[in-house]
Amino acid sequence: MEDCAAAPPKPRERIVSTARDLFRKHGIRGIGVDAIAELAGTNKMTLYRHFGSKDDLVVACLREVAREVEAMWDGFDAAHPDDPLAQLHAWVRCGAECAGGDGRGCDMANAAVELAESDHPARGFIEQFKSAQRDRLARLCRKAGIAKADLLADALSLLLEGARVSRQSAGVEGPCARFIAIGEAVIAAFASGAKGRKQPRYRRRAAGPAKVPRLAARASSRGGAALKGAR
Amino acid sequence: MEDCAAAPPKPRERIVSTARDLFRKHGIRGIGVDAIAELAGTNKMTLYRHFGSKDDLVVACLREVAREVEAMWDGFDAAHPDDPLAQLHAWVRCGAECAGGDGRGCDMANAAVELAESDHPARGFIEQFKSAQRDRLARLCRKAGIAKADLLADALSLLLEGARVSRQSAGVEGPCARFIAIGEAVIAAFASGAKGRKQPRYRRRAAGPAKVPRLAARASSRGGAALKGAR
DNA sequence: AAAGAATGTTACAGACCGGTCACACCTGGG
DNA sequence: CCCAGGTGTGACCGGTCTGTAACATTCTTT
Numbered sequence: 001m002e003d004c005a006a007a008p009p010k011p012r013e014r015i016v017s018t019a020r021d022l023f024r025k026h027g028i029r030g031i032g033v034d035a036i037a038e039l040a041g042t043n044k045m046t047l048y049r050h051f052g053s054k055d056d057l058v059v060a061c062l063r064e065v066a067r068e069v070e071a072m073w074d075g076f077d078a079a080h081p082d083d084p085l086a087q088l089h090a091w092v093r094c095g096a097e098c099a100g101g102d103g104r105g106c107d108m109a110n111a112a113v114e115l116a117e118s119d120h121p122a123r124g125f126i127e128q129f130k131s132a133q134r135d136r137l138a139r140l141c142r143k144a145g146i147a148k149a150d151l152l153a154d155a156l157s158l159l160l161e162g163a164r165v166s167r168q169s170a171g172v173e174g175p176c177a178r179f180i181a182i183g184e185a186v187i188a189a190f191a192s193g194a195k196g197r198k199q200p201r202y203r204r205r206a207a208g209p210a211k212v213p214r215l216a217a218r219a220s221s222r223g224g225a226a227l228k229g230a231r
Numbered sequence: 232m233e234d235c236a237a238a239p240p241k242p243r244e245r246i247v248s249t250a251r252d253l254f255r256k257h258g259i260r261g262i263g264v265d266a267i268a269e270l271a272g273t274n275k276m277t278l279y280r281h282f283g284s285k286d287d288l289v290v291a292c293l294r295e296v297a298r299e300v301e302a303m304w305d306g307f308d309a310a311h312p313d314d315p316l317a318q319l320h321a322w323v324r325c326g327a328e329c330a331g332g333d334g335r336g337c338d339m340a341n342a343a344v345e346l347a348e349s350d351h352p353a354r355g356f357i358e359q360f361k362s363a364q365r366d367r368l369a370r371l372c373r374k375a376g377i378a379k380a381d382l383l384a385d386a387l388s389l390l391l392e393g394a395r396v397s398r399q400s401a402g403v404e405g406p407c408a409r410f411i412a413i414g415e416a417v418i419a420a421f422a423s424g425a426k427g428r429k430q431p432r433y434r435r436r437a438a439g440p441a442k443v444p445r446l447a448a449r450a451s452s453r454g455g456a457a458l459k460g461a462r
Numbered sequence: 463a464a465a466g467a468a469t470g471t472t473a474c475a476g477a478c479c480g481g482t483c484a485c486a487c488c489t490g491g492g
Numbered sequence: 493c494c495c496a497g498g499t500g501t502g503a504c505c506g507g508t509c510t511g512t513a514a515c516a517t518t519c520t521t522t
Binding site: 025026027029030104105106108109110112113114115116117126127130131134151153154155157158159160161162163165166168169170171174175176177178179181182185186189 | 256257258260261335336337339340341343344345346347348357358361362365382384385386388389390391392393394396397399400401402405406407408409410412413416417420
């Protein structure tokens with residue numbers, strides 16, 4: 001009924017696929033296993049034969065989300081090999097899509113918010129996933145030659161997480177609408193303080209500690225227009 | 232039992248106070264009205280006499296949250312009259328406290344995430360509140376003489392929202408731990424592009440469009456050490 | 463003290479939830 | 493053919509949830 005042309009014969013995949021969709025639409029606590037099983041074209045019993053509990057199903061869904069995100073990272077690397085800054089900008093664009101999209105933000109973060117009980121089996125997995133995301137982003141920043149790579153990675157992490165939840169709390173026209181402009185401006189601000197790419201133009205006040213990077217001026221790929229073009 | 236020395240005689244206030252606490256701890260869908268009434272030292276019946284439904288209670292709680300946040304803004308204004316930049320830094324510090332704290336982030340955003348149904352009565356109120364927050368922040372940035380005030384307001388909004396949800400998804404040691412450093416660095420990056428406060432030092436390249444602000448260099452109050460001290 | 467409003471108490475309705483049981487069905491491989 | 497494992501079906505259990513009804517009690521106000 002809901003999917004013509006014969007669903008793939010494996011019920012397990014249909015269940016997690018449907019569950020991901022419904023969890024996303026209605027929230028984990030907002031949908032029952034019965035509805036999930038029915039919309040997956042199967043029934044509650046087989047669901048419980050594959051997943052011992054609803055919580056197990058939840059972590060199975062999150063595990064698949066993590067797999068997809070990992071594939072997305074690999075896509076960045078494949079699309080811009082040996083160009084970490086381009087990968088960073090691709091990350092920003094991808095984050096903007098994620099912050100827009102259906103407007104339900106990040107499944108991981110949503111689950112963390114919804115499953116407030118600190119002993120929920122999903123919480124550990126979420127925390128570890130988010131930590132890995134941050135590390136991967138920091139590694140990319142470091143490869144891009146950015147001085148304060150860890151700080152930039154944290155900043156971008158917060159911006160993306162914020163954009164995805166702000167999409168839900170403040171709406172599409174809220175601050176999340178300017179995510180790309182903001183992200184690229186921040187990248188440019190940090191990038192201009194890196195080990196001098198291209199010519200350094202001039203050296204004011206004979207260096208000194210020179211801890212404070214200048215903003216923008218020119219980043220390698222399209223980051224230069226960050227603050228100028230926005231708004 | 233739970234609160235010795237005579238609770239204030241009004242049950243209504245006790246109910247919303249208890250409800251706010253329990254909603255925060257367990258999530259809106261994670262706690263029942265019966266438990267709320269009992270912990271408020273009253274019973275479900277009087278709860279339903281004051282609030283026609285659980286949803287009504289939810290928006291009443293959020294309304295009180297909004298009142299408190301409004302008072303916090305007034306506090307910034309009272310503590311630093313006619314010093315918008317200092318108010319901005321106070322906002323950052325306050326945001327860091329909020330992102331830390333009990334680790335449950337923003338009640339409004341949590342409610343928006345949890346109440347996925349788009350027709351929930353709380354959603355409109357949340358969106359309007361978040362919009363007002365953004366506007367107030369933008370007004371402050373504008374008063375501080377920042378050029379791209381709206382963009383900075385959006386950036387800070389995303390950072391705070393992100394810090395509060397990242398606290399829940401990535402943990403205390405995650406990116407939210409560097410919220411102050413990041414926020415002040417971003418403020419400094421935007422502030423240095425403002426209408427020259429103090430002496431402009433020197434004028435490079437005879438102005439021009441001068442659309443790209445320099446980072447930090449010196450912001451009025453303690454913003455200068457933003458990127459230097461971090462990490 | 464009396465009237466009236468607010469509150470407490472108990473029980474209940476109706477719905478939904480997660481999870482299980484027993485049993486029938488199908489399908490594919492020896 | 494038959495057997496085994498995965499699947500479908502419907503009923504069911506115990507629990508919790510929101511929300512209500514009826515009645516008793518306390519507090520406030522006049």
